[in-house]
Amino acid sequence: MKKTHIIILVSIAALIVTLIVFSAGDFSTYESISSAQKKQGKYVHLIAKLDKTMPVEYDAVNNPNYLSFYAVDSLGGKTKVIFHNSKPTDLEKSERIVMKGSMKGDHFECKDILLKCPSKYKDDKKELEKTVTDQQNSTN
Amino acid sequence: MQFEGEHLLPGRIGHFFVLLAFVASIISTIAYFIAARKTDLVEKRSWLNFARIAFTTQLVSAVIIFIAIFYICANHYFEYMYAYKHASKELEPKYLLACIWEGQEGSFLLWAIWHSILGIFIIFRSKEWEAPVMTVISLAQFFLLMMLLGFYVGDVRLGSNPFTLTRNEITGPIFSQPNYLTFIKDGVGLNVLLRNYWMVIHPPVLFLGFAATIIPFAYAYAGIQTKRFGDWVTPALPWALFSACVLGVGIMMGGKWAYESLSFGGYWAWDPVENASLVPWMILIAGLHTMVIFKATGHSLKASYLFAFLSFIFILYSTFLTRTGVLGDTSVHAFTDAGKAINIMILLFVAAFTLPALGLLISNLKKIPTIQKEETTNSREFWMFIGSLVFFLAAIFIIAKTSVPVYNKILGTKIAQPEDVEFSYNKVIVLVAIIIGLLSAVTQYFKYKKTEPGSILKKLAVPTVIAAIITVLLAVFYPLTYYKMGAGFLGAVYVALFATIYAVIANGMYIWTGLNGKLKAAGGSVAHLGFALMIAGILISSSNKNIISSSSANGINLQISGKDPLTKQTDNPLENLTLIRDVPATMGPYEVTYLRDSFGNEKGRRFYELLFQRKEAGTKKVLEQFTLWPDVYIMKDNNMSSNPDTKTYLTKDVFTFISYAINNDVPEDTTQFSIKEMAEGDTAFYSNGIIILNSVVKNPVNEKYNFKPTDAALMADLTLISKDSLHYKAMPLIQVDGMGVNQVDDTVYAQNMYVKFAGVTDGRKVKIGIKESDKLIQYVTLKAYVFPYINLVWLGLIIMALGLIMSAVKRAKLSTFYAALALLLGAAGLFYMFLFAN
Secondary structure: OOHHHHHHHHHHHHHHHHHHHHHOOOOEEEEOHHHHHHOOOOOEEEEEEEOOOOOOEEOOOOOOOOEEEEEEOOOOOEEEEEEOOOOOOOHHHOOEEEEEEEEEOOEEEEEEEEEEOHHHOOOOHHHHHHHHHHHHHHHO | OOOOOOOOHHHHHHHHHHHHHHHHHHHHHHHHHHHHHOOOHHHHHHHHHHHHHHHHHHHHHHHHHHHHHHHHHHOOOOOEHHHHHHOOOOOOHHHHHHHHHHOHHHHHHHHHHHHHHHHHHHHHHOHHHHHHHHHHHHHHHHHHHHOOOOEEEOOEEEOOOOOOEHHHHOOOHHHHOOOHHHOOOOOOOOOHHHOOHHHHHHHHHHHHHHHHOHHHHHHHHHHHHOOOOOOOHHHHHHHHHHHHHHHHHHHHHHHHHHHHHOOOOOOOOOOHHHHHHHHHHHHHHHHHHHHHHHHHHOOOHHHHHHHHHHHHHHHHHHHHHHHOOOOHHHOOOOOOOOOHHHHHHHHHHHHHHHHHHHHHHHHOOOOOOOOOOOOOOOOHHHHHHHHHHHHHHHHHHHHHHHOHHHHHHHHOOOEEOOOOHHHHHHHHHHHHHHHHHHHHHHHHHOOOOOOOHHHHHHHHHHHHHHHHHHHHHHHHHOOOOOOOOOHHHHHHHHHHHHHHHHHHHHHHHHHHHOOOOOHHHOHHHHHHHHHHHHHHHHHHHHHOOEEOOOHHHHOOOOOOOOEOOOOOOEOOOOOOEEEEOOOOEEEOOEEEEEEEEEEOOOOOEEEEEEEEEEEOOOOOOEEEEEEEOOEEEEOHHHOEEEEOEEEEOOOEEEEEEEEEOOOOOOOOOOOOOEEEEEOOOOEEEEOOEEEEEEEEEEOOEOOOOEOOOOOOEEEEEEEEEEOOOOEEEEOOEEEEEOOEEEEEOEEEHHHOEEEEEEEEOOOOOEEEEEEEOHHHOOEEEEEEEEEEOOHHHHHHHHHHHHHHHHHHHHHOOOOHHHHHHHHHHHHHHHHHHHHHOO
């Protein structure tokens, strides 16, 4: 066997080991609200929606780093969410919220929020149809 | 029904040329494929001519399609879906191009046009390689143009035609009226996030980089197809260098864009979209090193094949990742799930290049010549190969991690990215940076084949010592403060910093000690120097990035997360700070005051004037001050999009963006003024302190007013002292002129107070009206960072790109004139784009 072959094999082995060792405990999982509630403190990803029947609390003057709201998921789970950061402005408009963080007792301690908003999806036909209809109504 | 006011001609022309281009790409693929296989020269010539005509037709058609789309968008023909979706009347003309490549169709078209233009160069310059190389490029054109077809097979639509009509695409009651166009007042327009200088120039450069990677791939294919297994490397190498340069610049343009106009707070976030274009570049870099090895020694040919194939394959794979919506929830970039048909087409595109290329490589593996005698560890080729391998494996590591959503789709698992995504990459990549830094410092000092170890050590001694000294000096006088991840990682960052500084010094010195100052041959050294400088800049600016708006710096301390292992200080992630108008707040070394806001030219755009002052500690003397104008677009439904503003110094950037703003128009206020009667020297109370009437001034001349002695104006000079014993001045005024009585109220934002000069009583007292209202508070919430030495990143990138151009023109054997021209244009463009624009 040639030296290069040995090196290639060793480095590929090293890569695999690195990947496993460095990343084994690293990856998180997608959970539903109820399954996350059973895994208190574990870092998970939640996909949910804003519960529009409950108030969104954010007062930038008193504390710009405190946002709380309620989220519901498609399985009917519901939780309070606390996010220590500024309020993403299109929160109310979002269709879907991906939240990263962990359950702490009664609430979800959120570290990062990703919003999926209909306005960002220009290919969403429904949104375009709504815009067209709005324009017509404003003309009439 | 006959619709009124539609302009259908440009769409018909455009659609005709879509079909023509598509058919021409099929013909040129077939004709080139046959031409490549003909041995009879006359027949070969006639097939070649046929193929060239088809390819040129296809180029001309693509350009006409582009012009047609441009025309439709520029004239706001909203009867076309493309114009309706991407253009709008208020859009400034400079963004017209941007709205073309905002859409899926437009960006595929851009890519196809670059392929065509590069193809023309191949036709003119590549001589006997033309037929097989152009077969590959034409096939790629076939797939790209298919994306624009909008052709129905049964119920499934293949691709999406950029010339479809709005009324055919979406349903709405208005489309049943012949004059529907009069109701469509405006298009949806370019996403406000994309209204930016970089959106105009970044996609063309990036797509040129994408397009250029097909050429090494095509040459590698040509090598196997013609059975001239080693000959393709020489003509392919300058193209590989060109494409590495353009793609590299394109990727970092994306970084600069993210840095200065998106509010991610950095230039690199290991976002899937960024990774997807970085990985092909890294493989390309690995490939061009193995190609250089092959040219010098005959080693590493198989690796060159593999890397040349894989870099374009990963371009296709990244297209798949970013365009099919498979990344879904993992990226900050907004993706469209464009529908099943287009997903399948992109998958076909990927498969049509991946399977034959790898199949051909495997079936011909035995025939590819290799050198039996292996490299010695004292040779340059040995260490270059190790470097390429490490680079390649790092690329595989990145793409393997990025592809997690794909595994989830296939296996039905629910794996998500880890808590700290950036760190999960950084901790591996920092090791790669160390290895690559050391290798690129040392390797050039080896000679090909065999070197005497003694001579290397002698030549390397000086740069090693210099680099070590610089690193130690940095550690003492400008230490890295990235304690967050623990001592081990900080140590690794220091080692990487040494390795990159070492590479900068060693490559710089090699130009003189190894090449005797022959700059023509120094492309490699210059590129390595630039790359290492860029990495050093990344290490320094990321490690010492300082969030000056964090609340811990402002006395509000909320305990949330754990303690820092090194500093034993509480790690505080609270990065937002609310500034109340006219109330200074401390941010790092600065005292920052939100002075006012104003509207921009565009609808809904609002600028905030922030005054930054650095004061001397004791005397409060202002040492330096500057104003930043971050802005937001406030759209309907209170949506907001934020554009940062940056104060750039040579050694650091102060960067700030608005993280939260509400509509600041003062709403209807029902609170009444309460009137206090005061004589000079009197004191009155308000909810948060006392008001003193210092004096009543007739016809005042001061910083606020300028009256003549003949006017009839009275000003109350008031001082407010709040409970926390801060003093504020207020100067309401009353004036009588020919028009009647005129009152000028004053506002003390810090105390939520309006002050009014309401009149004069009989007993030489004045009536002062006070209104306190919390609706008065104007505030804005922002984040601010200091990025030190970020200019090293951009400077390093420019030097690397210039080094790659130097190598490319040397390998392509361009005449001195063209070489100088290419360098000059490249340098001017890069310096302008990265350091002077804005």
